[in-house]
Amino acid sequence: MSKRVLEILKSKFGDDIYETHSQFGDDTAVVNPEKWREIARFLRDDPQCAMNMFVDLTAVDYLGRQTPRFEVVLHLRSMERNHRIRLKARIGDEDANGADIASLVPVWKGANWFERECFDMFGVNFKGHPDLRRILMYPEFVGYPLRKDYPADKIQPLVELRNVPDKLPPFGIDEGMPFGRQTHDYPRGEETN
Incomplete structure (x- = not known):
């Protein structure tokens, strides 16, 4: 059924659908980034497609392997038609300038935090x-940690703790550790219920 959606896209948008392919049950269309929002809105509103559920949005960095x-x-x-589709748009250049694309929040409000995460990480x-x-990193964070050219050993600038009303203080010495590393000193013979 999803292959039918790819055919509909090709007939409606023509050269703005750069390529389509199916692999392991996933049907994919690579689209013109200038038509990103228009294609998304069409997929949502067209009764034959009825893509009424936004599932996920992310980015992939192909540094040195692909341009853009x-x-x-x-x-x-589509909950109604029980099919799914993946859309891809290639953006940016080798220097990561021009990595711009239209927001899908006007089409699906649920895209809001996904796009913020993609902005924050890439x-x-x-x-x-x-x-x-x-949304994940603090405002003073320098760079984008999921880009392939981000140095793994980069040290970020230290920032002062902000005084925000009703905000909890930083973790104590015994808080915030992985569960397996916590130590509890209980006197022998005492119940720990």
Whole structure:
């Protein structure tokens, strides 16, 4: 059924669908990034496609392997027709400048935090996003940690603890450790219920 969606896309958008392929049950269309939002809206609104469920959005960095450098990847599902599709748009250049694409928040409100995460980790700029700012890293963080040219041993600048009302203080010496590393000193013979 998803192959039918690829055929519909090719007939509706023609040369703006750069390529399509199916692999391991996943049907994919690589699309013109300038038509990203228009194609997404069509997939949602067209009764034959009925892609009414936004599933996931992320990016992939192909540093030195592909030009343009990034692919933004969108996964959609039709609950009504029980099929799914993957859309990809290639953006940016080798220097990661021009990694811009239209935001899908006007099409699916659920794309909001996914796009913020993609911006935070890869530096992809979603044009028209209502609140494009970091979501996982702190605002002073320098760079984009999931880019392939981000140095793994990079030290980030230290920032002062912000005084925010009703905010919890930093972890104590015995807090925030992985479960297996915690030590508890219980006197012998005492119950720990």
